[in-house]
Amino acid sequence: MAAESSIPLIPLSTMIHMVNIKLTSANYLLWHAQIEPLLITQGFLLHLDGSSPCPSREITTPAGTKSTNPDFATWYFRDQLIRLFLVSTLTEESMAVVIVCTSFRDVWTSLTRACSHASKARELSLKDDLLSVKRGDLSVSESICCE
Template sequence: MATENILVTLLNTQYPRHPLTLVTFHNSIKLTSTNYLSWKTQINSILIGYDIYKFIDGSYPSPTTTITVDNTSSPNPAYQTWLGQDKLLFRALVGMISTNLVPLITQATTSHDAWRILANTYARPSTAILNNLKIT
């Protein structure tokens, strides 16, 4: 039985020189409503290490869906590659959150959207928590 995070590269038929990265997390903590910072630290380190953090931080936006050459429009292979990688990462994120939190990201269309929703939901400490910390 696997006990470590696994990185698998998949053949990219659009751009064979740019394989897709499939990440499988094992023995990693799943996001709950109370452990966001620990979860984020774990996910950040893995995604930075695999050089795919750029998808969730927004620094690698989607290319255009089509390209035009000689007045002829056709599907953009770079977009297909980007979309494939983003969906693989999105799936990995879904697998790393508690089942009851998945509905929070069902409207997200990209891994960046999902990441932003989770951060906006859990990264900001509530007033009640801050007040409790001040008291103790």
């Protein structure tokens, strides 16, 4: 943990300009390859993997009264900050997927679920296209084996 604290944090305004790809239905893997390392290096791993759950809004003081939980306020501010960053990297098409999401984790999992299916379908389509390519009377795999 000590090593993490020595890494300089990048301001949100700079982070936004570091991502040069806006998420579309066709570029999830490229977008993800830029976003995930940036979030990890900025200390958002616990939010990213879901291991930083939202603390309760209120706590009971030793006197037995309810009080605002300062951990909740800190967590919520941080969560909304990275949610704002993430949404700023989306196209309108992608934003439609997460419009009802209220936390970073909700946005992240919704995008992962929606886009990974599209990426898998695109992968299978490209494999089918590649398998149907012919070189003369031979398929690509037959052509490669024969050379």
